[in-house]
Amino acid sequence: MLELDNVHAYYGKSHILQGISFRVGEGEIVSLLGRNGAGRSTTVKTIMGEVAAVGSIRFRGERIDGLKPHQIARRGLGYVPEDREIFPALTVRENLLLGQKSTGKAGRWSLEDTFELFPLLRARADTSGGVLSGGEQQMLTICRTLMGDPDLIMVDEPTEGLAPKLVELVRGLLEKIAERGIAILLIEQKLTIALAISRRLYVMGHGHIVFEGTPEDLRANDAVRKEWLEV
Numbered sequence: 001m002l003e004l005d006n007v008h009a010y011y012g013k014s015h016i017l018q019g020i021s022f023r024v025g026e027g028e029i030v031s032l033l034g035r036n037g038a039g040r041s042t043t044v045k046t047i048m049g050e051v052a053a054v055g056s057i058r059f060r061g062e063r064i065d066g067l068k069p070h071q072i073a074r075r076g077l078g079y080v081p082e083d084r085e086i087f088p089a090l091t092v093r094e095n096l097l098l099g100q101k102s103t104g105k106a107g108r109w110s111l112e113d114t115f116e117l118f119p120l121l122r123a124r125a126d127t128s129g130g131v132l133s134g135g136e137q138q139m140l141t142i143c144r145t146l147m148g149d150p151d152l153i154m155v156d157e158p159t160e161g162l163a164p165k166l167v168e169l170v171r172g173l174l175e176k177i178a179e180r181g182i183a184i185l186l187i188e189q190k191l192t193i194a195l196a197i198s199r200r201l202y203v204m205g206h207g208h209i210v211f212e213g214t215p216e217d218l219r220a221n222d223a224v225r226k227e228w229l230e231v
Helices: 039-045 070-073 093-096 111-117 119-123 132-148 164-179 191-196 215-221 222-228
Strands: 002-011 014-024 029-031 051-061 077-080 153-157 185-187 199-204 208-213
Touching: 002 039, 014 039, 014 185, 014 208, 029 039, 029 153, 029 164, 029 191, 039 051, 039 153, 039 185, 051 208, 070 199, 070 208, 077 093, 077 119, 077 132, 111 119, 111 153, 111 164, 132 164, 164 185, 185 199, 185 215, 191 215, 199 215, 199 222, 208 215, 208 222
Parallel strands: 029 185, 029 199, 077 153, 153 185
Antiparallel strands: 002 014, 002 051, 199 208
16 A cells, blocks of 8 residues: 655755665554664654655555655545644634545545544544643544545654543554554554554664564564664
């Protein structure tokens, strides 16, 4: 579904992504792991067209590198940024409706679907987004992305700064999304969550992919965990 082949990306003269290649298949949850500064967030920004790419990025067999972010989104790629980027002055309902595509066609996700996934959003539907807790804002951001009817969503650090109970809510929400056939590329630092819900994992270090395998492979590889993941 999503394929990167020898992708490079730069911030000015800084060579951030140094020839990375990986794939995400239909309906998979794939995690991209690594320490801060490894290039994980730059990877999803590059896929989404926010950072210029050198190399090949394909989605459903079509080259998307060089397209603008809105063109990429219309092809079925959703992006949940690390900083959430909700509209604080708008209500929960208004934030969700802004996520809809303007095609005139009904998507697979309605307001009611998102309220069923996360009932607290229903209770907060007419509340301003700015007064929500961090966990509620994270749920709102994910559900707003679903309103755009993506085939694959890229979720950047969804559990960062959340209390353990909210971390479990986010994990459950991601699993429910995958159950509906939506592929997920998860950028995550919490190894326990990635190991629990991913089909495959990639580990990044210094702009390179340094490991690819299943959760079982990573559990068995002490050297990779110690060198590239553990503090």
